Amino acid sequence: MILVLGDSLSAEYGLKRGEGWVPLLEKRLAQQKVAATVVNASISGDTSSGGRARFAPLLAQHKPSLVVLELGANDALRGLPLTDTENNLMQITKAAQAAGAKVLIVGIQVPPNYGGDYTRRFEAVFSKVAEATKSGLVPFLLKGVADAPDALSLFQADRIHPTAAAQPRLLDNVWPELRKLLPKQ
Template sequence: MKGMELGPAARARRHWLMAALALPAAGAAAAAAATPPVILVLGDSLSAEYGLARGEGWVTLLQQRLAKSMPAARVVNASVSGDTTSGGRARLASLLRQHKPTVVVIELGGNDALRGLPISGTRDNLLAMTRASQDAGAKVLLLGMQVPPNYGGAYGRDFSAVFPEVARQTKAALLPFLLAGIADAPDAMTWFQADRIHPTAKAQPRMLDNVWPHLQPLLR
């Protein structure tokens, strides 16, 4: 009856029932919180240790840094030298199914520019990869890229603008320029291999330092 006070036995039964109903949700939340993060890096030669000794690249350095603060975290480096955004888009679905990442780092686009591919295609591919990763339950970090001035001012501006545009549309995290402090340094050529495209081993810690402030919040 409405307004009737419950007796001690009835109150105890009600408290037990409420606690029992809360257990599955609490257990699921605890399990989710305890799941070690998996970081999938989908990139090109800048992330694939091109021209470097094995273990010198920024992705390997990332795994080493995480081993100190988050030892259960796992980094999957799915980077392929020479890959374009269309190549990464074609590979992504199987990588998401296989690794079930919690964070996807997309470092692609530089080879699109080097090959003079349409910027609209680069934009569409980045959008598709970001949305596919988010639909799979992962957070996304886009690593922006810039092209040298000899590509022309208009092309360079349009290309660089693709990354923040995709980040705005998808609410993904963004590092505006992966090679900040390297490609635009006064002594830039000392940070690159002889091809003047791929950073040297000494540039890799700086690349990781560029990535880390944008990646770390996604791991919390």
């Protein structure tokens, strides 16, 4: 069982049900004949502290073998302390591992207007947690979307949330690292 704990980037914000990268993951798993159920516990607007508060009951209810952790973007948008984000992601990861689950940490980047120092420190949070916990890491969920020549066409009008057309790219960013953490068939 794969549990996705994320924010609007994983919760299909502004998309029709079934268009997001998480439902596309379910389809890819079926195509690859991987027997795995996916539970998407992502909530638009969620922060790492919100995810941490919700995680224990989700862990108890679903007993995942793999947790995909995609949180932190809203922490940055709200200017929350990076030490809090790092600590929350670390605690979620350790709880998942203590319950026997592998963890894939999905990173995000902030726009350059946050300043070079903050941008570098924010990006480092994800790799620090992954390294400290020996978890998998997707450095940048929006690679090939936010940095694409046609980036504007890949975002909704708010310029924050990717369109349905961008969702396969998000899945392609997650898939290589997720595949490494799947049980051998």
